[in-house]
Amino acid sequence: MYKNKLFSESIAQPTKQAFRVLAAIGLSVALTGCGQLGQLLSNPQVSDADNNQVIFVGDSIFALSGGIQDILEEKAGETFRRYTVSGAQLNGGFLAPSIPEQYATAYADNPNITTMVGDAGGNDILIPAIFIDPNNCKTRNSRADLSDRCKAFIDDLYVDGVDFLNSIADDGVQNGVLLGYYYTKNGLFWLASMKQAVDYGNMILQRACDNSTLDCAFVDPRSTIENSDILFDGIHPNASGSAKLAELIWPKLQPLL
Amino acid sequence: MKKLLLATSLMVITVGIGAVIYTYHQHQKTVYTPLELTREAPTETAATSALAAADSQAAPASNLASELAIKYLELYGDTIDQPATQAKLLHELEQLLTFYPESGYSVFADAVALAFPDLKDPILSLVSRLKLYYQWKEDNLRALQAMVNMERQGALWEKREEMFGEKAHLIWAEEGEQLSQKQQAISQKLERLDQAFEITPDETVYQLQTTINEIYGQRFAREVIGIDALSTTLFSLESIQAHLQSLPAEERQATINSLRKQLGYDEAALARMEAMDQERNKRWETGNEYMSEREQLTLRFSGEQLERELESLREKHFGRSAETISREEDEGFYRFKRGRRFGLN
Numbered sequence: 001m002y003k004n005k006l007f008s009e010s011i012a013q014p015t016k017q018a019f020r021v022l023a024a025i026g027l028s029v030a031l032t033g034c035g036q037l038g039q040l041l042s043n044p045q046v047s048d049a050d051n052n053q054v055i056f057v058g059d060s061i062f063a064l065s066g067g068i069q070d071i072l073e074e075k076a077g078e079t080f081r082r083y084t085v086s087g088a089q090l091n092g093g094f095l096a097p098s099i100p101e102q103y104a105t106a107y108a109d110n111p112n113i114t115t116m117v118g119d120a121g122g123n124d125i126l127i128p129a130i131f132i133d134p135n136n137c138k139t140r141n142s143r144a145d146l147s148d149r150c151k152a153f154i155d156d157l158y159v160d161g162v163d164f165l166n167s168i169a170d171d172g173v174q175n176g177v178l179l180g181y182y183y184t185k186n187g188l189f190w191l192a193s194m195k196q197a198v199d200y201g202n203m204i205l206q207r208a209c210d211n212s213t214l215d216c217a218f219v220d221p222r223s224t225i226e227n228s229d230i231l232f233d234g235i236h237p238n239a240s241g242s243a244k245l246a247e248l249i250w251p252k253l254q255p256l257l
Numbered sequence: 258m259k260k261l262l263l264a265t266s267l268m269v270i271t272v273g274i275g276a277v278i279y280t281y282h283q284h285q286k287t288v289y290t291p292l293e294l295t296r297e298a299p300t301e302t303a304a305t306s307a308l309a310a311a312d313s314q315a316a317p318a319s320n321l322a323s324e325l326a327i328k329y330l331e332l333y334g335d336t337i338d339q340p341a342t343q344a345k346l347l348h349e350l351e352q353l354l355t356f357y358p359e360s361g362y363s364v365f366a367d368a369v370a371l372a373f374p375d376l377k378d379p380i381l382s383l384v385s386r387l388k389l390y391y392q393w394k395e396d397n398l399r400a401l402q403a404m405v406n407m408e409r410q411g412a413l414w415e416k417r418e419e420m421f422g423e424k425a426h427l428i429w430a431e432e433g434e435q436l437s438q439k440q441q442a443i444s445q446k447l448e449r450l451d452q453a454f455e456i457t458p459d460e461t462v463y464q465l466q467t468t469i470n471e472i473y474g475q476r477f478a479r480e481v482i483g484i485d486a487l488s489t490t491l492f493s494l495e496s497i498q499a500h501l502q503s504l505p506a507e508e509r510q511a512t513i514n515s516l517r518k519q520l521g522y523d524e525a526a527l528a529r530m531e532a533m534d535q536e537r538n539k540r541w542e543t544g545n546e547y548m549s550e551r552e553q554l555t556l557r558f559s560g561e562q563l564e565r566e567l568e569s570l571r572e573k574h575f576g577r578s579a580e581t582i583s584r585e586e587d588e589g590f591y592r593f594k595r596g597r598r599f600g601l602n
Binding site (some may be wrong): 127128192 | 415416419436437443444473480482490533577580590602
């Protein structure tokens, strides 16, 4: 990363944050060619925790600050294994190990997993939509219908998602807690127009949870997270956002511990 | 007498020109980024003209405030409730301060109060914070200019949100409009490429990359938009899918690999993706077999007998995931009736 010795103190902090944010959604600013960029700007992986039977997998909603998992661990009074990576997608992706790949790593580290907590699918929808939107997932206003093309694209994610949940159930994982996505806002990235895509995406995530052979609980954050809970990028939760998301997850996780 | 009048006129004109030049110089010192449209150089407003023509002796403040109030109403009244419009008043304040450094702010405040009495406090608050924002920008000019574009935008947006909260995206709404225009341009190109069945996939990749590079810039496209977004875009095109559908399996995979390589994936990524393609192929083969057998069962059986046969068929093909397929079908979702989109699902 470029460093300028003339940085004023007042800007050094925002610069690092802005870079982390950009990398977190899979944008290889200034590190072109780095195949595992996401891991460089995520919370550190934890392969050996107090409670190794609980693993966290997912994208930068968890991994950028690590705040959600930190709060849950504080509530639980124990640490869990941590494999979340910024930029991760459900379905492939170049800059970060996908969520299934994160799970595979966790399984390889220690196959004794009873509970998986995480999220998936957000980057699959968001990354193409931000600057290109090939599937017309943005809508001009809150009343416009989501395009059939976007629905078909998200339906594909449903199939990948439910098959992934089934595959971990086949491995012996008993429980899953799946966090959905909240409404993005306008900021560095202009994403208030993703509302319908978020609604449809959450619907299919709920369905994936319900239809899978895993005992899965879906956590819907849409009515809880407000614009003031989201960072300047329009995407990631700030401290208050992470706290609220942890509060939503905890009632589903606590009984499983 | 005539000579005296001429000399006086020339002197007034000279002073006026000098004031305009000084104002322009001050304006040029302002930091601009390509997207900082709230600081665009304004066309001469009636208010500016009033100031430029002012006598070197300050006009009574109340008269000036009244004049300015009328002009603000004319120029901004229709949309003054919008933060983006309120932000434009900063320029008016700065013009005023150029000529009246001591009393300019109070004249401005009076003018705003006269023109927009219900919005006086929020407008003055917004304008004051904008001044601080642009001061912060000037103070950090070198650092900002040293950043790559997205870094700089990130730093600016972080500051904007810190200082203006929810109003930030309203004040800089024009940036969102610019992005929207770029996306519309891309969308139009994609519509053409979507139906461009006559061109080769290689040519489609080339045109896609060229379009993205032209609209966003090559570096931005490479470093910010990235390969994954381009890959999703490419394989979402009907023209690409039609071409891939027409090929035998081995040649199809080779074409997919070649297109991904053209997009910029390295060998490790290509190998991972090909493995994923093979998994998907197996899934679809199994699914197509299931659907074919299912069709036969629906022709032969009905009612509970049919349900038992279908349950057995699902277990045969999907093992423990049979229950998932059953629930999907109960919802009316037949996953193998979705279109097969090579490179995507």
